[in-house]
Structure formats: structure tokens, C-alpha cells
Amino acid sequence: MLVTLEGLDGSGKTTVWEALRATRDDGWTFTREPTGSWYGDAVRRSIGEPDADPLAELFLYTADHADHLSRTVRPALADGDVVVSDRYSDSRYAYQAASLDGELKRPMEYIRGVHQPFTREPDVTLYFDVPPETGAARAGATNKFEQTKFLSEVQANYEELISMRPGRFVRIDATRPPEDVLDRVEDVLGRVLGDD
Ligand SMILES: Nc1ncnc2c1ncn2[C@@H]1O[C@H](COP(=O)(O)OP(=O)(O)O)[C@@H](O)[C@H]1O
Numbered sequence: 001m002l003v004t005l006e007g008l009d010g011s012g013k014t015t016v017w018e019a020l021r022a023t024r025d026d027g028w029t030f031t032r033e034p035t036g037s038w039y040g041d042a043v044r045r046s047i048g049e050p051d052a053d054p055l056a057e058l059f060l061y062t063a064d065h066a067d068h069l070s071r072t073v074r075p076a077l078a079d080g081d082v083v084v085s086d087r088y089s090d091s092r093y094a095y096q097a098a099s100l101d102g103e104l105k106r107p108m109e110y111i112r113g114v115h116q117p118f119t120r121e122p123d124v125t126l127y128f129d130v131p132p133e134t135g136a137a138r139a140g141a142t143n144k145f146e147q148t149k150f151l152s153e154v155q156a157n158y159e160e161l162i163s164m165r166p167g168r169f170v171r172i173d174a175t176r177p178p179e180d181v182l183d184r185v186e187d188v189l190g191r192v193l194g195d196d
């Protein structure tokens with residue numbers, strides 16, 4: 001089972017991912033994008049570059065995803081693990097569709113099309129829902145993605161993805177205190193894993 005955590009910067013995904021990881025061991029694989037590989041290093045270098053070409057950046061993230069799939073996600077799923085990834089392909093569909101808006105025609109369709117032949121769609125995606133202002137404030141607005149205006153476009157893209165795949169996404173009210181958010185995530189995981 002592949003579970004992904006998605007949402008705006010500052011929505012609290014990493015806080016939950018760390019709390020889940022701390023209470024589980026055998027049978028679980030905790031992973032994230034950007035990864036810790038050299039592809040992920042290239043991505044982080046690009047995030048820190050205000051003038052990075054957005055199309056080049058899409059392909060850096062996508063290269064990191066391909067490596068993540070073949071080296072981590074697919075082997076862990078083949079072993080029967082529950083894989084929990086802090087960000088995954090929906091981050092590209094939401095963020096790079098925003099950064100490529102005006103550069104390409106129908107950017108989300110294009111990015112989903114690039115992924116479609118090789119990606120592995122998640123079974124469940126927890127969407128950490130916060131207003132863009134909250135996300136930007138919590139994240140500290142330290143890079144080009146953590147700005148309210150940009151995050152508003154990203155949020156609209158996530159909403160489009162949710163309406164395309166209502167059965168895969170579970171919305172989590174991430175404006176709640178951290179303990180409540182974690183309780184809700186544990187409930188959802190208990191339900192989806194119980195049904196598995
Ligand atoms: N539910 C919450 N309420 C208030 N602050 C939170 C909550 N969850 C996380 N935070 C704080 O917000 C900041 C960003 O959280 P983080 O988990 O790194 O978000 P993300 O991984 O989605 O960018 C951190 O300082 C974290 O302590």
C-alpha cells in the first residue's frame with residue numbers, strides 16, 4: 001500500500017510523517033521527495049535558485065521521482081511494506097503546473113502525461129488542507145515556493161486533482177493543533193489499512 005502526504009508548504013506534513021515514523025518499524029517504509037539522493041540534491045539546489053528555468057526544474061524533480069520509484073518505492077511495495085511518502089507526484093502536478101503556468105499550454109495535463117507511463121499512483125493521499133496564508137507563515141516564506149500568491153495557485157491545482165480523484169484523496173483539516181491532526185491521520189490509516 002502506497003500512502004502519500006500532500007499539501008502546501010507549512011501544512012504540517014513533515015511533522016506528521018516524523019510522528020508516524022517514530023512509532024512504527026517492521027513493515028513500514030518512510031520516504032520523501034525530494035529524496036536524499038544526488039538527484040534530490042540537484043532539486044534542492046534548483047529550489048534555492050530564484051531564476052531556475054521552470055521546465056528544467058520539472059525534469060529534475062521528475063528524474064528524482066524515477067530514481068525514487070525504482071530504488072525505494074517499488075522494492076518496498078514488492079516486500080509488502082506500507083510505504084509513506086512525504087510528497088510524491090501530486091506535488092509536481094500542483095507546484096510545477098503553477099510554475100509553468102503561461103509557459104506551456106495546459107501544464108498539469110502535460111506533467112501528468114510525462115509521469116503516466118512510468119509512475120505508480122498512490123493508493124491513498126492525505127491532503128493537509130491549510131489556507132495559503134497559513135502555509136506561507138508557518139513555512140517562513142524562505143524560498144520562491146513559500147509565497148502566498150504562488151501557494152494560492154498551488155492550492156487551486158490540488159483542488160483540481162482532488163476533484164479528479166475523489167476516491168484517492170482524504171482531506172485533513174491541518175489548521176487544527178498538531179495532536180488533533182495526528183489523531184485524524186491515525187484514524188484514516190487505521191481505516192484504510194483495516195480495509196486492505
Ligand atoms: N497543526 C499545526 N499547527 C501549528 N503549527 C504546526 C502544525 N503542524 C506543523 N506546524 C509547524 O509549522 C511548521 C511547518 O511544519 P512542517 O511539518 O515542516 O510542514 P510541511 O512539511 O508541510 O512544510 C513547523 O514549524 C511546525 O512545527
Ligand SMILES: Cc1cn([C@H]2C[C@H](O)[C@@H](COP(=O)(O)OP(=O)(O)O)O2)c(=O)[nH]c1=O
Pocket residue numbers: 008009010014033034047061086087088089091092093095096139145146
Ligand atoms: C516534491 C516536490 C516539491 N516541490 C517543492 C515544495 C517545497 O516548496 C519544496 C521542498 O519540498 P519539501 O522539502 O517537502 O518542503 P516542505 O517540507 O516545506 O513542504 O519543493 C515541488 O515544487 N515539486 C515537487 O515535485
